[in-house]
Amino acid sequence: MSQQQSLYEKLGGEAAVNAAVDIFYRKVLSDDRISSFFEGVDMETQAAKQKSFLTMAFGGPHNYSGLDMRRGHAHLVERGLNDAHVDAVIEDLAATLRELNVGEDLIAQVAAIAESTRNDVLGR
């Protein structure tokens, strides 16, 4: 086993996710490019989903498979979810981490994990 800290540990683990989730969700809701996908969605349920997403993107424990990602976003793909929307989410994610003074090298690693789900999220 490596003695090196994992990305999740470097970012601060669950506490970091908790610090990020409200900031990230606010950015997403006020981002005109993607906010319409969140209209009429229960905010409480959505906040828990945002937390799951952040935990995964931070390299934390999760059991999501590519198939889960496809199923979870299929209804949004039908409504026109495309690459530009994924770009917006990854930008909002990076901006959230900058606001929390996370270093650019770690931000790049988080963005890379988020990026790795792109094809599954978009169902291709």
Place this chain on the structure above:
Amino acid sequence: MVNIRYAKDNFELGENQSVLDCLTSRGVPVPFSCRSGVCQTCLMRATGGTPPESSQNGLKDTLKLQNYFLACICHPTADLEVAMPNDDDVQAVIPATVKSLKLLNSEIMHVELECHAPIEYRAGQFINLFRDRSLGRSYSLASVPHEDDHLHLHVRRLPQGRVSGWIHEELRPGETVEIRGPGGDCFYTPGNTEQGLVLIGTGSGLAPLYGIIRDALSQNHTGPIHLFHGSRDLNGLYLTGELRDLVERYSNFNYVPCLSGGDAPHGFAAGRADDVAFQQISNLKNWRMFLCGHPDMVIAARKKAFMAGASMKDIYADAFNVSQSS
């Protein structure tokens, strides 16, 4: 050996097995997603026994206090009786005697009920009151356990309301009704007594808020408490005298009655309750919010409160949805 009891079935919990795995492997359709204690899809409630603290990680305080837990990270060391979060039937129907009925304004009736069996509740939760076995409606509790002997409801008479109309027109003191509950997670949790509270209610949405405020004050909440109660005109407001008395008694309590239907006399704010609240307190970072009443107001105010800095975990809401069958 630890047993998990669900809907009259007993399942033996395997070694290192989660409650979720135990139930799903035996065919119980518990919904789940992340299986790592984050997404809250597998939320369940312990109706017997106490779930381990670790299985409540990340849940709202009001859910923790009611023994909700996440099945995927729940590894109990003692027997647990569990239910799905919306299994109403786990609660018994309790008879209750109507002690008094009193109009609070032209359309809202104060209903006082004495339960025939003890009921454990928190001010701000709701009960279901039944006109008959198949016809019940949810009403919020304005009473405070330990302060009030009986349950207090504020029942607004709805046009063609089959339960509210019956309560207003036919129900009499001394009669016995059936209730079930409590439910809901819009209530005061002890701790963090210096945190500011903002409560916004429309119409009979004042009922849970009146309970929550008195509960917080009786538990020595020291932070500022701001109540914004809204109605179209003066006739829609009620308990104004009682609330002004509370303002006299508690320096940290502030009451702003709001009128949305035009000019407001001295002592009243003009505008909708949520608009007035967000004008007066524009930065809601670190505030605890309680939103009750008209669903449109509750949904809009929840988003506004969150965007104005309130944390999701600090926003408690109860939308009064009107039954489609009235």
